[in-house]
Amino acid sequence: MIAGALGLGLGLVIALALAAEMWLARRTARNLEATSPEDPVSLEPTPRGSLADAERERDFFLRFAREFPELSQRLHSQIDTRSIPIELTKILVRSFHPWQAVVVLRRHRVTSDPERGRTLTVAEVARSEPGIEKGTEIELGVGELGFVAKSQRVMSREDFDRLAPAVQEALGRGPDSPSFDLAAPMVFDGETLGVLAVSRPNLRSESSKAVFGLIAHMGAMALQNAAAYRKLKLFAEIDGLTGLYNKTFVQNSLAEKIAECEAEGTELSILLLDVDHFKNYNDVNGHDEGDRLLKEFSQVMSDNIRGTSILGRYGGEEFLLILPGIGGDSACKAAENVRQKVASHEFRFREKQPLGILSFSGGVASFPESGTESIALIRAADDALYEAKRAGRNRVLRASLHRHDDLDDDSPVTLELEKVLVDTPNG
Numbered sequence: 001m002i003a004g005a006l007g008l009g010l011g012l013v014i015a016l017a018l019a020a021e022m023w024l025a026r027r028t029a030r031n032l033e034a035t036s037p038e039d040p041v042s043l044e045p046t047p048r049g050s051l052a053d054a055e056r057e058r059d060f061f062l063r064f065a066r067e068f069p070e071l072s073q074r075l076h077s078q079i080d081t082r083s084i085p086i087e088l089t090k091i092l093v094r095s096f097h098p099w100q101a102v103v104v105l106r107r108h109r110v111t112s113d114p115e116r117g118r119t120l121t122v123a124e125v126a127r128s129e130p131g132i133e134k135g136t137e138i139e140l141g142v143g144e145l146g147f148v149a150k151s152q153r154v155m156s157r158e159d160f161d162r163l164a165p166a167v168q169e170a171l172g173r174g175p176d177s178p179s180f181d182l183a184a185p186m187v188f189d190g191e192t193l194g195v196l197a198v199s200r201p202n203l204r205s206e207s208s209k210a211v212f213g214l215i216a217h218m219g220a221m222a223l224q225n226a227a228a229y230r231k232l233k234l235f236a237e238i239d240g241l242t243g244l245y246n247k248t249f250v251q252n253s254l255a256e257k258i259a260e261c262e263a264e265g266t267e268l269s270i271l272l273l274d275v276d277h278f279k280n281y282n283d284v285n286g287h288d289e290g291d292r293l294l295k296e297f298s299q300v301m302s303d304n305i306r307g308t309s310i311l312g313r314y315g316g317e318e319f320l321l322i323l324p325g326i327g328g329d330s331a332c333k334a335a336e337n338v339r340q341k342v343a344s345h346e347f348r349f350r351e352k353q354p355l356g357i358l359s360f361s362g363g364v365a366s367f368p369e370s371g372t373e374s375i376a377l378i379r380a381a382d383d384a385l386y387e388a389k390r391a392g393r394n395r396v397l398r399a400s401l402h403r404h405d406d407l408d409d410d411s412p413v414t415l416e417l418e419k420v421l422v423d424t425p426n427g
Contacts, residue, residue: 184216250312269331273362
C-alpha cells in the first residue's frame, strides 16, 4: 500500500513537471512566432507569472522528481517518531527554500485526558519567529495551523485570505499571529497526525501546493509506520497476560544496567519473587481466576515500586524487579515494603490459601557483591528465594555476600542469608 501511494505521488510530480515543460515550450514557441525576422532575439517582456514563473516551476518539479526517491527513503527509514519531524523539516527546506518551516504533531489521546487529543505541539521548526517556537502548543481549530489540522485541507496564502472574515476571526488570527504561505495536514486513515507549514517559499502555485500536500502525505505514512513499529516492538517486549515486560526484555535490561553500573561505578539490586502456593490457587479456584490473580498481582506490584524500577514477568508466577542505583540494604527495605503491600491486599479468594493471604517469597541480590554478571545475580537471588520458601514463605531473604561469578551450574552453594522480616505467617 505504501509503495503504491509513493509511486502515485512520484507519478504526480513527474506529470506536473512534464505539464510545466510542455506549457513552457508552447509559450516560447508563441513568443518566437511573434518576433520579427529582422530582430529574432527581441522577445517581448515576459510578465511576472508567465514564462519566468513557468521556468522556475519546471525546474522545481524536475529537481523534486529527481530527489523524490532519496527523500522518501530517508523519511521512511526513520523508526523513531522523534526523528521524523527533523527529517520533514529538512525536506521542506531543501524543496521550497522557505523563510520558515514548521512541523506540528498532534498529541495522542489518552483515556484519562480526553482533551489531550485536541492539542498540537510544534515538534520542529527551522528559523523560529515569535509565537511559533519549538514546543509551542496549539489548540485544534485555532489559528491557521489549528484550522488546517481540523479541516484537513491543504491551504495556500490565497486560501487563507479568502476565508470569510467571521471564520478568520474565529480562528483567532490577529496582527501578531503567525501566518503561512503553504500548510498541509498529515492525515492517515481519516485522522490528523500533524501539520506541515512554510512561509515565504521560493514557489507559490497550485502545482507546488499539490507537491506540498504530497510531502504531508509522505509524513503521515512515516509517522504511522513508526507508530506501528513501536507497537510491534512493544508487543515483542510485553507479557500478554500481565502487561509487564517479558523475560527476554528484563534479562536484556539487567545486562544493560549492569554495564552502566560498571562504567559509572554505581550500585544495582534485583528482587526475584514467586507467588506463594499459586498452584493451590489455580487448583481451588480455576485457571481463569489464576490468570486474573496474576493480572491483579502485577498491578499491585507496579503501583508500589519506583518509576525507575523495571518489573517483568520472569516465568509462570515468577517476577523479576530490577532496582537501578540501589544497594542491598535499601533494596531489602523496598522489597519488604512491596511484600507488605501485597500481603495486605484483598485479593479474591485469598482466605482459601494455606497462609490465609495471598503472598510472595523473594530473594534480593546486589551488584557487585553478589555477582558482576546478570546470570550470577539471578542465580544468587534464586538461591535466596528458594531458602525463603523453605523457611515458610511470605518473606524476603537477602543473598550471601559471596560472589557467584565463578560458580558453575553444578557447584554446591553455601549461602549466608539475611532475613529481612519477622517470621509471621500472616505477614
